[in-house]
Amino acid sequence: MSRPGHGHLTARRTALVDSHGFEAPRPPAWLRWLPLAYVVVVVLLEPVTPTPWPVSFLLVALPVAAAYTLGPVSVAAVTVFAVVLEGVLAGLTCCIHLLWESHHVAAYISTALVGVLGVALAAHRQRTERHLVRANSVAEALMRTLLRPVPHRVGQVRAAGLYRAGEVGTMVGGDLYDIRATEAGERAVIGDVRGKGLKAVRTVAGILGAFREAAYDQRDLPSVAMRLERSMAREAAEIPDDELFVTAALVEHDAAAQRVTIVNHGHIEPVLISRGEVTALTGPPVLPLGLGALADEPPVAYTHPFVPGDVLLLCTDGLVEARDHTGAFYPLLDRLRHRFAGGSAPGPADVIDFLNTDLPRHTRVFHDDVAILALAPDGDPHGR
Structure with missing residues (x-):
């Protein structure tokens, strides 16, 4: 009887399987919830501050936070959501006709640019994960061949x-x-x-x-x-x-x-x-x-x-x-x-x-x- 590398000695792994059948470790729960938590913090921050300020500018970093766990398409969707939410928050803190002032427009553009970088980061992260998972799968197959049951x-x-x-x-x-x-x-x-x-x-x-x-x-x-x-x-x-x-x-x-x-x-x-x-x-x-x-x-x-x-x-x-x-x-x-x-x-x-x-x-x-x-x-x- 052989128990190679599994059983009670190893922590249970929750994994994602790609189209080639290779398992990629799922990110920790706190990292998966980070984008949502970031949005909640930004939304709640404005009412608790003593003076009005453009809190929506903090959403510029949201696409990068999402790129740690989400795929390129999801990061792009988060970027669009961040730009829209910036406009909504700006409208709630100032007049509607001021939404297109230069500093707000600069925030929209900055968020879009950061979103492009986030999409590229997410794509690179997924490619690297697939490469590492495949390399590890080959190494595990070799080890199982060496350490026969x-x-x-x-x-x-x-x-x-x-x-x-x-x-x-x-x-x-x-x-x-x-x-x-x-x-x-x-x-x-x-x-x-x-x-x-x-x-x-x-x-x-x-x-x-x-x-x-x-x-x-x-x-x-x-x-x-x-x-x-x-x-x-x-x-x-x-x-x-x-x-x-x-x-x-x-x-x-x-x-x-x-x-x-x-x-x-x-x-x-x-x-x-x-x-x-x-x-x-x-x-x-x-x-x-x-x-x-x-x-x-x-x-x-x-x-x-x-x-x-x-x-x-x-x-x-x-x-x-x-x-x-x-x-x-x-x-x-x-x-x-x-x-x-x-x-x-x-x-x-x-x-x-x-x-x-x-x-x-x-x-x-x-x-x-x-x-x-x-x-x-x-x-x-x-x-x-």
Whole structure:
């Protein structure tokens, strides 16, 4: 089960769909009501002022206010309305025969000129929005291709995944995960690329491509890790970027031995939920992928029992570093203990659903990508 970039972790977006089927975000409500509010303020301003003055001159700015949200045709209509309203307000504050005095005529002409500029601004804004929306749609399609949905079952494990990008309103980000069933067992990776947005997508593609090939070819997990390290070195040389790196955790499940093998490249420790206990699985430290040239030793793997009823949780720092209004980080281990300690053995989907609901209660605004992968061996007594 996979929930890539949607669900409770993302705010609901109200969007407009153009003729090509691309969704453009709807402007905030206060901006949509700005032209009407501006007119109301202008109309109410004249009666409350102690001395008469040509308040209608303020309507010169109305077409520009409308250009922020309306289309070119609507802005043109607002411009005509503004000129007419200027005449009406001028007639109410002075004699009818004075409506064509030079200063009033100058106001009409100024409003019309500003309206022309507003029409051009609205047309340019719409073209830019369509371009950005289409570019973002292509990037999202690429990201969905890279981060393929996590199947409910992969080999001899059950799985669930969740992805949310830190970029508001988009799925593009620098976090990654994948799981593959191989002859050596089920192998999974979760990682966090340095950087965000479109620049990180290339590195995500490189790492996932290397993993999906190495997972089937390499005899053990450290060999898979070394393959990813070489891929990162080539990527950094091609960009070039001497500071390019990826924190990643690699996991291999051995069903016969009922254990998992882990290689952790500077990533957040995997969390094991077992018999009501929640434990971070720490092991030998390894430098992030891309920085292997700084170390003389190959990556070191460590193992831990993994039996039916257990759930292994892999996540990126966007989860544990999500802050509440006081600046406190999300207490992952404490929240998992509060929810699952002493209860029946959860399934991967249970853990993902809990985090998908609980995290937004802790933080309203997400500043980093969030990727979560939950795994459990087959044989869970509840069959979830």
